[in-house]
Amino acid sequence: MSSLTSMDEAKASRIRHTLWFGLIGVVVLWFGSIPILDGNQSLYFSLMLWVTMATSFNIIAGFTGYMPFGFVAFYGMGTYTAAILVSIVKVSPYIAIPASGLAGVLIALLFAPTLRLGGIYFAIVSLSLAVILQRIMGLAPEDITGGSGGLNLGQHTVREQGFYAMLIVLVAALATVTWLTRSRLGKALRAIRDDAQAADAMGINVQRSRLYAWLLSALFASLCGGIQAWFTGALDPVTAFDVLITAKTVIYAMAGGLGTVTGPVIGTVILVWVDELIWRQFPVLNSFLLGLIIALLILFMPRGIIGTLMQKYPRCRRLIM
Amino acid sequence: MKLMLNRLIGMTGALAVVAATLWIAHAEARAQDITIGMTVSSSGRFALAAQSGERGLKIWIDDVNRRGGVDVGGTKRKIKLVALDDRSDKTMVPRVYETLIKDEKVDILFGPFGSTLTGAAANTTENFSKFLVIWSASSDNIYEQGHKYVVSATQIAASRLGKPGADFMGSIDVKKLAIIYLDEPFPAGTAKGVKKRAEELGVEVVMFEKFSKGTKDFSVMIQKALATGAEVFYPASYEGDQMNIARQMRELDANFPITYMFYGSQPQFLDIGEDAKYLFSQTLLHEKVNWDVNAGLNRAQMVARYKEMFPDVAYAPDFQTALAYGAGAVLEEIIKKAGAIEPAKLKQAAIDLSGKLTVMTGPYEILPTGKQIQMEFVVMQNQKQGLEVVYPPSVATAKAIYPVPTYDKR
Numbered sequence: 001m002s003s004l005t006s007m008d009e010a011k012a013s014r015i016r017h018t019l020w021f022g023l024i025g026v027v028v029l030w031f032g033s034i035p036i037l038d039g040n041q042s043l044y045f046s047l048m049l050w051v052t053m054a055t056s057f058n059i060i061a062g063f064t065g066y067m068p069f070g071f072v073a074f075y076g077m078g079t080y081t082a083a084i085l086v087s088i089v090k091v092s093p094y095i096a097i098p099a100s101g102l103a104g105v106l107i108a109l110l111f112a113p114t115l116r117l118g119g120i121y122f123a124i125v126s127l128s129l130a131v132i133l134q135r136i137m138g139l140a141p142e143d144i145t146g147g148s149g150g151l152n153l154g155q156h157t158v159r160e161q162g163f164y165a166m167l168i169v170l171v172a173a174l175a176t177v178t179w180l181t182r183s184r185l186g187k188a189l190r191a192i193r194d195d196a197q198a199a200d201a202m203g204i205n206v207q208r209s210r211l212y213a214w215l216l217s218a219l220f221a222s223l224c225g226g227i228q229a230w231f232t233g234a235l236d237p238v239t240a241f242d243v244l245i246t247a248k249t250v251i252y253a254m255a256g257g258l259g260t261v262t263g264p265v266i267g268t269v270i271l272v273w274v275d276e277l278i279w280r281q282f283p284v285l286n287s288f289l290l291g292l293i294i295a296l297l298i299l300f301m302p303r304g305i306i307g308t309l310m311q312k313y314p315r316c317r318r319l320i321m
Numbered sequence: 322m323k324l325m326l327n328r329l330i331g332m333t334g335a336l337a338v339v340a341a342t343l344w345i346a347h348a349e350a351r352a353q354d355i356t357i358g359m360t361v362s363s364s365g366r367f368a369l370a371a372q373s374g375e376r377g378l379k380i381w382i383d384d385v386n387r388r389g390g391v392d393v394g395g396t397k398r399k400i401k402l403v404a405l406d407d408r409s410d411k412t413m414v415p416r417v418y419e420t421l422i423k424d425e426k427v428d429i430l431f432g433p434f435g436s437t438l439t440g441a442a443a444n445t446t447e448n449f450s451k452f453l454v455i456w457s458a459s460s461d462n463i464y465e466q467g468h469k470y471v472v473s474a475t476q477i478a479a480s481r482l483g484k485p486g487a488d489f490m491g492s493i494d495v496k497k498l499a500i501i502y503l504d505e506p507f508p509a510g511t512a513k514g515v516k517k518r519a520e521e522l523g524v525e526v527v528m529f530e531k532f533s534k535g536t537k538d539f540s541v542m543i544q545k546a547l548a549t550g551a552e553v554f555y556p557a558s559y560e561g562d563q564m565n566i567a568r569q570m571r572e573l574d575a576n577f578p579i580t581y582m583f584y585g586s587q588p589q590f591l592d593i594g595e596d597a598k599y600l601f602s603q604t605l606l607h608e609k610v611n612w613d614v615n616a617g618l619n620r621a622q623m624v625a626r627y628k629e630m631f632p633d634v635a636y637a638p639d640f641q642t643a644l645a646y647g648a649g650a651v652l653e654e655i656i657k658k659a660g661a662i663e664p665a666k667l668k669q670a671a672i673d674l675s676g677k678l679t680v681m682t683g684p685y686e687i688l689p690t691g692k693q694i695q696m697e698f699v700v701m702q703n704q705k706q707g708l709e710v711v712y713p714p715s716v717a718t719a720k721a722i723y724p725v726p727t728y729d730k731r
Contacts (some may be wrong), residue, residue: 042415150437
């Protein structure tokens with residue numbers, strides 16, 4: 001009986017992974033062909049960026065239960081690092097973008113002691129982190145950060161390369177989260193999320209595990225910021241550290257379902273497409289309608305789309321990452 | 322049965338022919354229109370100003386179409402506007418402009434409101450080699466990016482926005498100037514421009530301090546400015562902040578010989594009553610500012626058309642309306658000169674027309690980068706009888722009153 005169950009499990013796992021990797025393959029082929037087919041690069045870039053942001057947020061929030069309200073701090077740091085390196089220091093974007101990821105990791109390390117806090121206290125302290133960084137960028141010498149006017153990359157803006165860079169980072173983020181579900185670290189994070197004390201009693205290094213999740217999360221968010229700077233070419237302290245970026249990330253991730261691999265992806269895709277649809281059809285009311293849809297979604301599906309599906313139809317768990 | 326079938330086939334064929342003819346006719350009609358694309362913020366911090374600008378552009382489009390369209394190489398072509406929402410969100414701007422270019426297939430782009438959004442828009446339109454007409458972005462930075470198809474039709478660069486005020490100070494031999502400014506592109510750019518020009522004219526800038534967005538209490542900064550002995554107090558920010566500062570100055574009984582507030586002549590600002598009295602300000606749109614135009618409607622005609630087209634809008638036309646209308650009038654001349662709508666020809670025509678046009682917002686003059694160096698605002702003062710133009714002398718309607726009466730003597 002138990003060997004039958006484990007055989008079933010192994011089969012379900014194979015199906016799950018086949019479906020998941022198949023989906024990633026389709027995504028890569030589809031998105032990869034957009035520039036070639038002269039599709040709307042900005043729309044698909046935006047989709048990739050938000051899927052990556054939601055996925056990276058899922059690493060810290062979904063796997064560990066920590067909600068960083070100041071998540072935009074890493075995004076903003078990545079934006080400024082890439083922009084300063086390209087436009088002021090005159091470094092190639094192929095060096096500036098990875099450097100932007102590193103900058104996010106360094107900031108995350110600097111603020112790692114805040115992981116000792118829990119719940120709302122951590123959430124608020126992380127929010128203050130974003131505000132502090134925004135003020136630093138505004139107050140720093142204008143020769144470096146452009147002051148309140150920000151920076152403009154002008155002719156360094158290379159959309160197509162930025163587009164493919166975003167695709168690479170998206171795939172890397174999805175691969176990382178997939179790996180987490182199967183890895184010891186992922187299992188440790190889930191245990192910590194469910195009961196940190198029990199996890200500690202079982203020999204899991206709670207602080208180190210949380211730190212790894214925090215750093216991974218920061219890495220992808222700051223890469224998103226760096227590539228965004230490369231793609232759009234214009235940034236300033238207000239938009240680079242806009243609290244709405246955190247808000248959208250949280251909403252997209254939760255709409256799909258935190259703690260699952262597919263949830264943030266599905267949530268982001270559905271909401272971005274719905275947003276695109278109503279924006280075109282309702283030029284004046286689109287923001288109101290989008291807010292209404294999100295409110296209803298959270299009200300009736302508090303676990304997110306995937307989370308609710310798995311709760312109502314437990315057999316789905318076998319097929320969904 | 323066979324007869325009915327034949328009739329059915331015949332009718333279907335006829336309908337198909339009619340439909341195809343109509344579609345071709347419509348497509349041809351569409352092909353004749355020049356489509357202009359722009360983004361307008363329906364929400365967010367730029368909504369009011371963006372919508373004011375959109376109304377200005379619509380006035381121009383209506384006027385052109387009433388005359389049968391723009392002359393493009395001997396053929397009249399009507400203008401069609403496609404406006405999409407950018408939600409005052411810089412990250413949305415590239416997506417919206419790409420949608421306008423690829424999906425809506427617009428011929429020419431108009432910029433969004435403000436430097437913050439226009440910087441992102443210009444990078445996108447330039448990538449697709451599309452002609453972009455800027456009507457409200459003052460940041461000098463935009464014109465330093467090497468863009469080939471960008472022209473500021475009416476909005477003077479930020480570095481020059483403060484010039485009228487500084488020139489006025491120079492003309493009345495001001496010695497000391499205190500500046501405070503909001504740390505955002507437009508007010509910061511204006512403040513720096515005022516400082517630079519004032520210093521060129523021998524005015525000592527005794528205070529130059531920035532404040533962050535969201536500041537509500539300006540009492541310390543006002544007191545500091547007073548302590549410097551400055552003759553002119555120049556708070557550079559948006560309308561809301563300036564109204565707040567005006568009120569707090571009265572509460573503190575902070576009397577400067579001259580107080581200069583950019584938005585001091587706007588209708589909403591004047592509604593604050595006595596606190597707005599004797600302030601110096603600048604504008605492009607006022608009944609006493611009447612340029613001798615050689616393109617488009619003059620000020621009175623534009624205002625009359627605004628009332629006719631927008632009888633239910635709560636807001637009177639302001640300088641954003643004027644800037645956008647003026648940009649449309651300039652664009653019309655550019656298209657006529659170019660005889661085409663290809664971006665390179667339009668840009669060359671824009672440069673060729675520099676120094677030769679005067680629209681309702683003033684004389685048009687650009688650098689090869691597309692930066693607007695004319696369209697200077699005039700200096701106003703809110704005197705007892707109302708707003709008067711006090712500088713430059715060529716268009717002045719009254720002498721400036723300074724030092725202004727102290728609050729206890731008003």
